[in-house]
Amino acid sequence: MSAIVIVGAGECGVRAAFGLRENGFDGSVTLIGEEDLLPYERPPLSKNHELDPKFIYSADAYDTAKIDLLLGKKVASIDCTNRQIELSDGLVIRYDKLLLATGARARLFPSLIGCLTLRTQADAEAIMTRFTPGAHVGIIGGGFIGLEVASSARSLGADVTVIEAGRRILGRAVPEAIASAVHTRHAQAGVRILTGTAIARTTATQVYFEDGSHMAFDVIIAGIGAVPNTELATNGGLNVENGIVVDRSFKTSDAAIFAAGDCCNFIWRDQRTRLESWKAAQDQGTHVAGAMLGDDAAYAKAPWFWSDQYDLTLCVTGIFDLSAETQTRSTSNDTSIVFQLDPDGVLTAAAGIGIGNSAVKELRIFEKLIERAKVFDGSVLCDPATNLKRLLRD
Template sequence: MTAIVIIGAGECGVRAAFALREQGFDGNVTLIGAETPLPYERPPLSKYLTAAAKPIRPEDAYAEKAIDLRLGTRVSRLDPASRSVALDDGETLTYDKLLLATGARARLFAGMEGCLTLRSDRDAAAIHTRLKPGARIGIIGGGFIGLELAATARKAGAEVTVIEAGPRLLGRAVPEEIAAVVRDRHAVEGIRLLIGAGVTMADARKITLTDGQVLDFDMVIAGVGALPDTALAEAAGLAVDNGVVVDRDFRATDPHVFAAGDCCNFAWHDARVRLESWKAAQDQGAHVAASMLGRAEPYAKVPWFWSDQYDLTLQVAGLFDMALPVRSRETGDETRLVFQCNAAGHLAAAAGIGPGNTIAKDLRILEKLIERAAIVDPDVLADPSQNLKRQLKAA
């Protein structure tokens, strides 16, 4: 009987395991997770003061689909030659196909080793229990994680300082027009923003800036990005370059090994990219399941991100080139919508921000236009009198 082993029980690994069953695979499926809790959703950890992590699937669903879920289990070695994985308890599993869905781990720059980070439910519990009225919270990093934590901490009544080394917030994620809305809202909420401020050293209670200033806090959190978890792949001799390098079918450099989710480097349009995204983990999990069964079509899902901060929802479809100009579409006083076309005239990226789901419908249409590689007239997209649905029908 054919056996598929999946290393990593996060969003991507779980989605792949269930997608295999949905697509008719009746061989053995083993899903290995290093954490002991039932696989859970990670996005809410930074967005809400949650009492408990939300399971991705109920516990009985795994048994119902005959998925052998191994929790609290680490893989010590991957051997592509013998198609086997060695577990830390001494057991060895053999496979016909293997999926690496090992995700990513929090980045910590030298000198920040004592800071808290947010990646797991345990990390969230350690942080949330200390978010109280008057608590002094220092957050290093003005990206999605740092700003979501800042909003969560402020709603809990904490005094929050966000330190960003770059010239603006969200410098790698969204254009300035959207980042400015986020910046202004945090300022209104009482967040202290130190932008363009470098950090030379930090620990759990103190941050030293490059200008020599020392800031004291009750808790310091570093939200300075994540690194792909590729140790197993590297030790096994697989190609790794900012993630496990995969082809159009998400196959690694060994024909029986695949990789997907936060840990993989894949081709999208004319570039190699690695995404840290709940939506990408879901999409790639389903896609790689089909690939392992020899049924996949070319991967065409558009990168998509979202962030909840206060009552604002920020959504991004596609990948912006921050060196190129963007256009705006007038949407009303409470919302902003921007987009970018590439040199060939294709819609390449779009982003919007507003209360609740006010920009969701427009972003969904623009996402579909990006997915279809539509050539668009930017003047038409920028004109609020032009119906976006008509542009989609014409694409």
């Protein structure tokens, strides 16, 4: 009987484990996670004021699927020659195929001393309890995580300042028109956003700027991106470059080892990329389960991100070239949608923002259109009279 071991019990690793069973694999499946908690969803961490973890599956589901779930265990090393891993407690586990779904950790520069970060349930518990009415909260970074945390803190009555080094928020993720709408909504909620502001260093309660000024806070949270967890892969001799390098089937430089989720550098649209996204982790987990069982189909799912802030939902599908032109689809007053075509007219990315789920429906259609890699006349997509669903049937 063959054995598959999965290192990392986040969204990707869990999805892969259950995907193996759904694809008929009847060998042993071992899923290893460093946290003691049953695997849980991470998107609610920046939004869930109640601090109750949302488990991906119940404990009984793992038993029913005959998935050997090892929690609170750290993998110390990979022995590629003998196809085995060793845990920090000395336990050795043999594998026929190994999946590294080790995810990523919050980035924190050495100069940012005393800042909190948000990546785990324990992080959320430490942060959310500090968001009391009138508390002065400083957030470093105007990306998705920083802005979601700002929204949560403000909704709980905290006084919030977001500090972004770039000239605008969401500078690496979405076109300026969408970022501007988000900025406006935060300003309406009373959040102070400082852009183009460089930080020299911090303490747990003070931010010192490069211009010599400083600001005091009750708590400071750093939301400045994530670093892929690639140490196991590097020490095991695998190819690593901005993530664990994989081919179109998520196979690493070792034929018996696969990698997927936030930790991997994969191919999309003939370009290498790495994503930190719940949806990508889920999609890749499902795909790699088939790949480990011999399905050689190339991964074709379009990237998908979303963010809930106040009463707004922001969605992004595909990957924008933020130096290139975008076009706008005319919509209702409370919704904004922009998209991008490559020089050949192939749809590559779209983003939308609106009250509740008002933009989600059309963005889901854009997602499917992107996956089909079809050529479009931009004016057709801009026209509100164009039935997007009908384009799917053409």
